[in-house]
Amino acid sequence: MSKPESTEGSMQPAAERIGVYLLSDIEDSTVDLRAVAQFASGLKSVAVVRTLEFLRRLNPEELAREITREKLTSVVLAGERPGRHKGAFTRALALAGGDGEKIRLASFAERSSGLTTEGAKQIVAGACAPEAGAASVAAYPAAGASKFQPSTCNPATLVIGGGVAGIQASLEIAESGNKVYLVERTGTIGGRMAMFDKTFPTLDCAACILTPKMVAVGQNKNIEILVLSEVQQVTGQAGAFKVKVLKHATRVDASACVACGDCARFCPTTTSSDFDMGIATRKSIFMPFPQAVPNTYMIDALHCQWVQSEGKKCGACAKKCAKNAIHLDAQDEIVELEVGNIIVATGYETFDAGRIERYGYGRHPNVLSSLEFERLTNASGPTGGKIVMKTKRLNKKSKQEEWVFEPDGPKPRSVAIVHCVGSRDQNHNSYCSRVCCMYSLKFAHLVREKCPEATCYEYYIDMRAYGKGYEEFFERVHEEGVHIVQGRSAMVEERDSQLYIKGEDIANNRLIELPVDMVLLSVGLQPSPGSGELAAKLDISRDKDGWFRELDYNAEPNCTARPGIFVAGVCQGPKDIPDTVAQASAAASYVLSSIVAANSLKEPSEGDELETGVLARS
């Protein structure tokens, strides 16, 4: 491509003067911007090199003055997301009387974690070269460049996280006949989705969708599930990873256990159930929920008297087990796996609503977080799916009063739902968690369905009903008689054992304080605890919010910067169930593609060649 000046046929093409603007927005960057700036200033026809703070709002007039002063003819914007400031520079060039189109973007984004200073220098040099076109997308990878194809590939795959994403990816890979190791931190696969009662916007029963998939995983011979397990170390490279997994002892022999439940009946210690988000109790030997996969009991070592007393106390379960399946002295073990690819699907945890004191979470018993409400309204929850208020009860053992859900508890007469708790808030998480608006509407629907006489209020800032069928769902819930109030409510107070919620009704420009019986806080999503350590073990990077960073936002949302490691589901960024499942299948397709490609490279048969030839001719 020739320079535009020469194509215009002017007598003497004016000497090009390039302004290079480096945007410094990469945290823990491997690129030394100062070295790149120094390098750029030595390039031919580069007149100015400047480093700009990425988040700063640029003033086009100020830039225009600089462009005029330095007589710049074109601008190179280099950085992770140089497109962000293109508008300001287009305007600045136009203001300075130049050609607003003469901006070249040099993007570092694709290889932010692996990019070296040398690599960055090359990208900048490429953009500054005379043959670089206007608005060139220098350094964008060629299609498929990220799909590093090793010549040999271990067909086994490690899937980290047994939520719906991990389940979907495992099934896709295993059904093609390849081995999958599914590592799960808790005692069962199923993840967050297993806790839900209904899915939005279709109001399908979540368990009806998920449990068949869970059972399929449990029954698939190619899938080995490792529960209570965590990845400890990853070495090797794409095609041949070596992974050490710490497998905590369940202390129950899964092959012998028939899930009769005798052990739990005799277990003397009761503790709160993680699966029920603490609103119900379980024994120290337990099964997370009746449909758990693997469908066996296991021991919570932290609360088991036998384990805590090192064998001096209790041991009732082992004595009562008819199948002799309980081995209280079983030890944690480290499993070494060899895999060709890794899929990360670690999901999320919800924002801790207690961090925002004014909502009274943790102080008032009937202020619930969203997952607590999911368990309350779930048929397998403590009330069998009835929406009731917490009531005070005397705990006979501890002789203390406590607030519990009981199936015959009083029904709430009014429920308020608060959106954006911990989301879209620079004091907490500045991003939108994407699913809260819709699950809040689902809650409102469930309240109206199960307690028709209860009034229900939704306090929202902006209603984000962006998906297929979502807007229609919003309208449906509105028509069901839910009061949808525009305005984020600011506080929940208790006076005379009555909760009051105070907020501004923006559409009507007035403050409202309503007496309510129950407040549901729509907490946002944030990366699972331990994501940071996992990222370090896998040597992949995370963005500023802690989500795993994809190779390219648009082109490669499944790949990480490290070949052979893929991401699926919320761990890459908040998303709903359909998107999670789709991304999980996509991650599986990357894995399968690399397995198939390596195998076909290994054994090129004559028949293959012939077939290819025929196809080419037709």
Added chain:
Amino acid sequence: MNSRRAYSLAPKKAREKETKMAVRINPNLIDDLEHYGAQDVSKCYQCGNCSAACPHSENPYVFPRKSMHQLQTGQEKPLRSSLDPWLCYYCGDCSTQCPRGAEPGETMMALRRWLTSQYDFTGLSRLLYRSWAAELTAILIVALLTGAGFLAFGFMHGGNIAVYDGENAFLPAHYIHIFDWTMGTTLGLLLFINAVRMWRFTVLSEGAPQVGLSLYLRYLVLLPVHFFTQERFRKCENKKPWALHLWLMLSYLTMLILIMFFLKYVQAGPEINWFAHGFGYLSAFGLVVASILHLRGRIQKDAAYHRHSHESDWMFLALLIFVSVTGVVQHILHRAGMPMAANITYVVHLMGVVPMLGLEVPFSKWSHLAYRPLAVYFAQLLAAARAEHPAAVAQAAAPAD
């Protein structure tokens, strides 16, 4: 239980009324307000958290979100007729909780400065608030004129700069007394005119209900109550700023009464007249300490309400501390038997007093001494009138400009 009645969300009539009102937009208002210290107003995404968090925000005066919105959309006239900024006492809860860092508290502060300049009929206030250089220049000019004036006066009426009291006193108390009253009356008149303009902009604005004379009389007591107690300020969750402000204000008021009515006892010396000077010492102590505490707060940015300081805030504190300290020094020099030094310090003291009062009371920060209680009074009048004649309100809300 009556309070359990479901909240009806759509008072349709009320909304239809609103849509009838046409409002002229000033797109440059938000930029203009930046000169008055408004920051990051455009970051606001109208969540309403601030309005609900504010201890002062009550129906029908719901702020600061509404003011933020009016500012974002350039609704100059509704903003000018709004009393909301004066009902805010800047505890900073809104800014601390703001999910966008849009600084609603500081915006209300900037709006108070802007409203002061709108009420001022001379246009001087706008000049002083918008330009740091103009304010400094004005202060210097007034100070120099004052200094020159008093020196000329001292020598011309036959005073001796080495004499403080008695026959040939350089600045005799009875002359200063006349000067004080002349200046007080002038400033009071200027402030009165501005206060009348405030009344016109707010109580007589289009769409406001008719306020009958009986209401004016019934609530008149609010003016002295809020002037002396700053009762509303006390509603902020943190009581310290209110206490500090009240201390400063009472100290100042005591000093003002001493000067305006008892100057001949205060200025007399060199013996200490405990009847007058006892009060004087108390108030001087209050003035110096409270204003230094305020200054320290602003320098250390110790709270949300001290995070941002406009040039006028610094100037005000600087003048106040300067005047207090020179007053104290002058008093000490006089008692220490150095009449000449006392006289010179007295002139310097007056060079601070005149620009401080002359510029701040009618045109700048100090005018809030009138606007604050007036706003509480007017707000009560309008709310009461609205409650009395709901029908009249609907009529008054007919098409505006």
